[in-house]
Amino acid sequence: MPAVDNWRAYDDVVDRRVPMIAGIAFAVLYGAALLMVPTLPGIDKPGSDIVAHVREHAGAMRIQTLLVTFGSLALVVVLGYARDRLTGPSAHVFTIGSAVMVVQVGIAMWFTGGLALHPDELGSATARTLTDIVTMWGPILTAADIMVAIPILVAANADRFPRWLAILAAVFAVEQLIETITIIGPPGSFISPGGPMNSYLGGSLFIVFFLALGVALSMQHPASEVV
Numbered sequence: 001m002p003a004v005d006n007w008r009a010y011d012d013v014v015d016r017r018v019p020m021i022a023g024i025a026f027a028v029l030y031g032a033a034l035l036m037v038p039t040l041p042g043i044d045k046p047g048s049d050i051v052a053h054v055r056e057h058a059g060a061m062r063i064q065t066l067l068v069t070f071g072s073l074a075l076v077v078v079l080g081y082a083r084d085r086l087t088g089p090s091a092h093v094f095t096i097g098s099a100v101m102v103v104q105v106g107i108a109m110w111f112t113g114g115l116a117l118h119p120d121e122l123g124s125a126t127a128r129t130l131t132d133i134v135t136m137w138g139p140i141l142t143a144a145d146i147m148v149a150i151p152i153l154v155a156a157n158a159d160r161f162p163r164w165l166a167i168l169a170a171v172f173a174v175e176q177l178i179e180t181i182t183i184i185g186p187p188g189s190f191i192s193p194g195g196p197m198n199s200y201l202g203g204s205l206f207i208v209f210f211l212a213l214g215v216a217l218s219m220q221h222p223a224s225e226v227v
Helices: 002-036 047-083 088-115 124-135 137-157 163-183 196-217
Strands: none
Touching: 002 047, 002 196, 047 088, 047 124, 047 196, 088 124, 088 137, 124 137, 137 163, 137 196, 163 196
């Protein structure tokens, strides 16, 4: 029946657009969150600097937490569609990596948003301790990112994704592997925990990679159907 076929074709088009829309929403929300608040004072700064930072940016920090929360919902949609393209051990690794990644983002937001709830009552020692915990989020997140990027690279090499996504996945995975050095990076440096490598280089690549994944999932690809 032509009418039924037309509806099915329409549903297929709409379904293919979902990951692209989710990827764009994720990129906008995470990008805005990344840029709207300066990073917390580094591990070389005293707790008093963190208290001053939180008091100045408390409102923006809470909005940042809200944006990341909504962005994570969009990210999960992209991850769910990507999982459908994967098979075998790579699929299991991707699932574990995705879960670890989303959980880590949520936990980091607990502490980031929590710091901003009572800025006038925040003590220097408490601020330094909680910020140190948040600071280690970026360095540790690299492992989960690699667990997500490598299966996409493998699938792209098997022609389940566009070849350009394989290149981007490889770049992202290698950068994240190098970024693990931030776990032991010296204070006040580019590679210090929570420093520019985590926040701006790794953070930007994180957003670009998952935006690209959402776009790639919305493209028709000859080997994208997995039994």
